[in-house]
Amino acid sequence: MDFASFIGIISGISLIVAAIFMGGGVDSFINLPGMMIVFGGTLAATLTTFQMKDVFSAIKAAAFVFSEEKKDPNDMVSTMVELCTLTRRQGIVALSKLDVESDFLRKACNLIADGTKEDLMRDTLNIEIESMKQRHYIIQDIFKKMALYAPSFGMMGTLIGLIQMLNQMSNPETVGPAMAVALLTTFYGMLLSTLLFNPIAGKLRARTLLEVISLEIVFEGAISILQDNNPLMVYEKLSSYIPAKLRRPMQQRMMTGRNIG
Amino acid sequence: MDFASFIGIISGISLIVAAIFMGGGVDSFINLPGMMIVFGGTLAATLTTFQMKDVFSAIKAAAFVFSEEKKDPNDMVSTMVELCTLTRRQGIVALSKLDVESDFLRKACNLIADGTKEDLMRDTLNIEIESMKQRHYIIQDIFKKMALYAPSFGMMGTLIGLIQMLNQMSNPETVGPAMAVALLTTFYGMLLSTLLFNPIAGKLRARTLLEVISLEIVFEGAISILQDNNPLMVYEKLSSYIPAKLRRPMQQRMMTGRNIG
Amino acid sequence: MDFASFIGIISGISLIVAAIFMGGGVDSFINLPGMMIVFGGTLAATLTTFQMKDVFSAIKAAAFVFSEEKKDPNDMVSTMVELCTLTRRQGIVALSKLDVESDFLRKACNLIADGTKEDLMRDTLNIEIESMKQRHYIIQDIFKKMALYAPSFGMMGTLIGLIQMLNQMSNPETVGPAMAVALLTTFYGMLLSTLLFNPIAGKLRARTLLEVISLEIVFEGAISILQDNNPLMVYEKLSSYIPAKLRRPMQQRMMTGRNIG
Amino acid sequence: MDFASFIGIISGISLIVAAIFMGGGVDSFINLPGMMIVFGGTLAATLTTFQMKDVFSAIKAAAFVFSEEKKDPNDMVSTMVELCTLTRRQGIVALSKLDVESDFLRKACNLIADGTKEDLMRDTLNIEIESMKQRHYIIQDIFKKMALYAPSFGMMGTLIGLIQMLNQMSNPETVGPAMAVALLTTFYGMLLSTLLFNPIAGKLRARTLLEVISLEIVFEGAISILQDNNPLMVYEKLSSYIPAKLRRPMQQRMMTGRNIG
């Protein structure tokens, strides 16, 4: 569970609900047709804007964003340094027998073991990273667009309410409550945009940045192994991705390449 | 038929119409002069902004966007791997006899068969891709600008209505309905922008991204054929454009180059 | 005459005027002081923002934008292919005797005829293209800034009117008309921005894109001539700038280089 | 004196003042506390945003922007061509004895005379240009941020006025004038932003563009001198920075290198 997101969403909704309760009943803030216009309209415009499979991926990603998944870049640095040590001892063919979890790392290992030339390997791995970035970007973009559409549908709901109210202004006593109902959709739109869609887009971007760093460590490490750099240099280069304070010192263990597999 | 767009447009309009019906008659939401200002004005400003042939292309593209056209990048990867196998067996001249559908692929094949140097081929194919991107971008830009112009004309319509109402404020009873009419154009402008123009621009961008990936697979594949890389390497490189889960494994069939033409 | 711009401007203004007439007299929409604030203020802020000579260039460019000037990139491609054929037959010195209209093409021809090295020629022609782009960009920027300033001055006019009205609210009957007058400047500002300044900026950008393509065809063609590529390859490379459907096939005539001069 | 800025500021203020006078006294538009909130608040937020020395530089630059300083790029082109002629006759050491005004040109001359390698010279001069650009960009950014802060403080002033008015609504007669006073700060904020801060940021950008062209002419000229290009080629390359119509033809005088020093 991503603790920050959990606290953020819960406390944000609590604050809004508390503010509503302090000023009177919560009844006047619930309006089903208004919710349908804002939420349904946003979803409708989003489906029109994107491809259906991307919208499904986005919904899955939104659920995923709140599940904590610790990925310490230090681990990836250690792994690459160990792989470097391993190849220096047992040759590059050793990489083809390894059982690694990450698709990207496995591809890099196979390419090295197959004796791929540096240029081709750079191209291949770069295409992987860029394609991944672009796919993630589309998912973030879906939530960014939803954050734009929601307030628009909120305002459209308010306009519909106002126009209906102005046409039936015979009874001045109903003007207040009618206008209150009209304003509700604007409120819904802003709430969805500010407390849900924008934050999800932001969190997804943070995830992408982390994942890209991880892939770049593999990329630069693989190039270094191909160039037969020594493990110390590989460690110096790859640890540069990590802030100095959080860097794990190079362990002797790494130099002997024992804990892979 | 693009299913997502279809559902999106239909459900979006249904939601708005339902909301209008629930609050009274639909009559007070139909105002022909208002529609003319918003839709006509948007079209007028768009014609002034762009070249007429680009506007026509945009209208055609908008119709096209809702017709499903499945292009699986996996097919293009298979094709390029097969072409690679073919040239290894029969020489690059074999490419000149192939009957391929895509203009871009045919051009790439001809260039290889003519023995073009790598630099010149990179330049030529890059110009194709960049020119295509720019043309598509202009079409998307037309809908983005329409999404900006529509709310502006909506607000201008409202201002015209308000000014006329304020000048004839002798009868207070007509103020409400007059203002309702004035607000209608703002509603039209937002509806067009949020439910039509913005989503079309987004869907066109998604199409362009897909098409660019397809062209890049051809581009990188053609370069690899020219460099005489082996089919396995070509497969590894080109399949990087596709997310790992959706990648089709390299088929034996590809290696024998049987199903082209 | 650029037909799209003509239709756009005329129909846009007609729509607005028609909407005004339908709701009453046109008198209440004409207010000289309001026009002065919006148009004069926008011009004043623009003069402060840019250099006077750039503002004059912008005014000239705005007039120019509505005059049709057909430049088919196919012509430029043909010309470059013919020049290539010519130099293959008569040597590069032949280029110095040609009488060409375009400044940029003449410069490219002279540089080739003078035996300039490829690097220096790339630098020289690139500087031409980039400088041209930057100058055009400044002109477009002037209209983009005017499109921002006009609504601001419109709102300032409305604020002045509102403040004066609120200070003299002794007679409630004059409130309506006074507010109508105040709103007029907001209307003027939006009209100028949406129907004039923004579209002109857009049309100028479209012109620049077309002109840049033309210059890039000359640039790439000149490099190819210097590299002594054969005319067929030059045609393949340069025609990539043009969408496949609009490409003119390579004519035999081009290969013989007869119609230059 | 920069004539355009002078006319712009004077006429802009005149228009606003005239519009105020036409609608009544100017008294109701002067409100010292309101001015303090908008101008003082903008300055306070700007000081918090930037470093104090940068704010001082910005104030100096704002004064400087209205003083005309004619820098014709043609002069710089002539100078570089003459320097090229000079080095061809007297050797690169001749450059070290020249007495040139511009810091950047002097540095370039010294680097050439010291026999610096091309790579190092490119790096050194590029760092100069990029650092200059960044410093200028910060100054422009200060005025852009002021143009954002001023309307925000204007709206805050209006909100303060409205809240105070709404709490003391016992006497309905004072509502009008109180609201007029509240709206004043919004007016001040827009006026400062639209007529002062935004135009100054724009004018500073125009200055930077001009100065960068001048530095780039020196940069490209110095590289050409180092590469021992002939003066005619240097002229062709450097004059590309200037629009064809404004280009001064290469003078014989330049070829003999007489008027330096």
Add this chain to the structure above:
Amino acid sequence: MDFASFIGIISGISLIVAAIFMGGGVDSFINLPGMMIVFGGTLAATLTTFQMKDVFSAIKAAAFVFSEEKKDPNDMVSTMVELCTLTRRQGIVALSKLDVESDFLRKACNLIADGTKEDLMRDTLNIEIESMKQRHYIIQDIFKKMALYAPSFGMMGTLIGLIQMLNQMSNPETVGPAMAVALLTTFYGMLLSTLLFNPIAGKLRARTLLEVISLEIVFEGAISILQDNNPLMVYEKLSSYIPAKLRRPMQQRMMTGRNIG
């Protein structure tokens, strides 16, 4: 203590408080539930958007931004020139014994002393600089997002207040004060955004720019040392990062490399 920020924040708050006192009591501007919605909501949305450790870093950075920390780039230039002199006299191994404060400079020295190749050193130091930039950018982004969220929650608070007021409009006398309270949250949101979050984001960016210049001086200096450039050239290159007026002349002392350690 950063003097500009101190003056800015204090004078900004003073101006607002003074304006409030001049128009009546300060009581009507304090509303605890409103503050909770705006400040708490902004914090909640921020926690949902970013990773918790980044939010903590941002809070630390905000405190840090007001503490003056003089870093004169001239010092870094002097240090690099001295290191260059030192290596010329005592060889590159001398760098490994130095006791330097900056992590980045120490890493550069160690890499040189270890005889790292130029390519690998460029890659390693570039990764450091880019990673640092990205981390700083995320911190700035947190305050930029807070500056966007705060006015949104302000408007949501106002909408909640308006809706409650419109539903209880039985007593017209309470309308004024109720609306005043509703507007308060909009005021809070703008105040936080304009006087706190935006300026902090700006100040952090200014800090990053300064720090990047410092790292780039080390980077370029280290490359020069590796290329065995002479100290004078190194001084010429590195001093280009500093505006000509502020440049400290190269001291004789530097040439002898006495004051390191």
